[in-house]
Amino acid sequence: MTDPLTIAGRTFESRLILGTGGAASHTDIAESITASGTELVTVALRRVNPEAEGTVLDLLEKLGVDILPNTAGCFTAEQAVRTARLAREAFETNWIKLEVIGDENSLLPDQVELLEAAETLIGEGFVVLPYTNDDPILARHLEEAGCAAIMPLAAPIGTGLGVRNPHNLAMICDQARVPVICDAGIGTASDASQAMELGCDAIMLATAVTRAEKPALMAHAMKLAVEAGHAARNAGRIPRRHLAHASTTFEGMAEL
Numbered sequence: 607m608t609d610p611l612t613i614a615g616r617t618f619e620s621r622l623i624l625g626t627g628g629a630a631s632h633t634d635i636a637e638s639i640t641a642s643g644t645e646l647v648t649v650a651l652r653r654v655n656p657e658a659e660g661t662v663l664d665l666l667e668k669l670g671v672d673i674l675p676n677t678a679g680c681f682t683a684e685q686a687v688r689t690a691r692l693a694r695e696a697f698e699t700n701w702i703k704l705e706v707i708g709d710e711n712s713l714l715p716d717q718v719e720l721l722e723a724a725e726t727l728i729g730e731g732f733v734v735l736p737y738t739n740d741d742p743i744l745a746r747h748l749e750e751a752g753c754a755a756i757m758p759l760a761a762p763i764g765t766g767l768g769v770r771n772p773h774n775l776a777m778i779c780d781q782a783r784v785p786v787i788c789d790a791g792i793g794t795a796s797d798a799s800q801a802m803e804l805g806c807d808a809i810m811l812a813t814a815v816t817r818a819e820k821p822a823l824m825a826h827a828m829k830l831a832v833e834a835g836h837a838a839r840n841a842g843r844i845p846r847r848h849l850a851h852a853s854t855t856f857e858g859m860a861e862l
């Protein structure tokens with residue numbers, strides 16, 4: 607029943623993107639990916655050696671999922687651009703999940719450096735998917751710069767706090783003409799559903815699965831949650847009311 611997701615002309619049946627950061631083992635990663643139904647997994651260039659054998663890359667290849675390289679660990683536009691160029695060579699893809707982190711405590715994006723890096727990379731022919739704050743104005747600037755999707759956070763990376771600012775996230779979704787992928791801060795299945803119900807086109811998450819007590823089971827729950835949230839959004843929810851509204855009218859009811 608779910609319609610496919612299209613990003614920059616590429617179509618995905620699954621609206622869930624996974625990261626592998628924090629996973630306890632390759633077995634956990636493999637079981638979680640299978641249970642989630644994801645087709646796209648993000649990998650930090652700075653954490654893997656594409657030349658080495660027996661890495662997570664071999665595993666992803668075996669599982670038949672596509673790799674989305676990211677610029678995790680970059681704190682300036684210059685570092686992120688350099689990392690993206692290396693990733694393009696190493697992974698033979700011009701897709702990049704662009705992360706430019708502002709500081710180590712919050713791991714929040716540096717908006718100024720992010721926009722600068724996005725503009726440079728788009729100019730070099732990259733398909734840029736930027737991890738950004740839940741700021742509708744910045745989201746608009748990133749879209750106008752030519753980003754293929756916008757990836758606003760639900761909450762800071764690894765916090766599992768869920769959607770902190772549903773109003774902003776809804777505004778970003780309403781105005782965007784490119785896919786909106788809620789990225790980071792998802793803690794459990796209801797958070798993923800909520801983000802989808804607010805209008806997000808997809809969810810990107812790592813910690814909620816990799817650090818769950820049963821990662822594969824949580825990955826399965828996330829799959830269902832993303833599908834449920836997307837279906838509910840498309841179904842058109844009832845308006846919220848302050849007063850009760852009888853589901854059956856009293857009209858024509860027999861007198862007691």
Ligand SMILES: CC(=O)[C@@H](O)[C@H](O)COP(=O)(O)O
Pocket residue numbers: 625627678705737762763764765766789790791792810811812813814
């Ligand atoms: C921007 C970033 O690094 C996120 O994609 C992260 O990988 C996922 O965040 P969570 O671990 O909070 O899901």
